[in-house]
Amino acid sequence: MVNQTATNDDRPDRPFELRWIPVLAGAFAVLVAVSAMWALTLDRAPAGRAESFAGLGGEFTLTAHTGEPVSLSDFRGQVVLIYFGFTYCPDVCPIHLTLISAALDRMGRRAQDIQPLFVTVDPARDTPEAMAPYVSYFADNLIGLTGAEEEVLGVASAYAVGRQIVGDPAADDYTINHSSVIYVVGREGEIIDLLNADVTPDQLAAQLRRLL
């Protein structure tokens, strides 16, 4: 057997150097491909993330629960959390606003850098006067935002918020199905992440610490 192998290896039509060319070429191709993939991963991870939010969100001006106009750009230099909902929401909005408040409490002084906003999807019922006691119940610095229906729906549309009225909007007991995502807006006004609100306060605080 040893002899047979030696004979095959020493075939005159396949000298040692030539036999290794396809192997080396293959190994080189794999190396190039892996390097390229690695470089793409490194280069594009942050950009790819930002790109995935391109066209989403943006500047808006609405009316705060104090009656004052408030623009997203008023918070330039801070991280802004935006949650869309409505004060008549029976359970989901209160749970999520409590979550945001509790997460910010756990962050201590670092939370001073974060401004939470609650934008209504129900401008017909959520007047500034209706929102004022509601938002102050959850957090001292939570700002409620409302406005004319076309203004509010324009913002909801820009942020791709799902909104569906259930019941008769002319009656006063309708409810609204809405998406419940926490939008994280970076210091330049761009969306940097969308967070699931079905987490614990500790989990949300940990995610926010990573984003600051």
Ligand code: NI
């Ligand atoms: Ni809700």
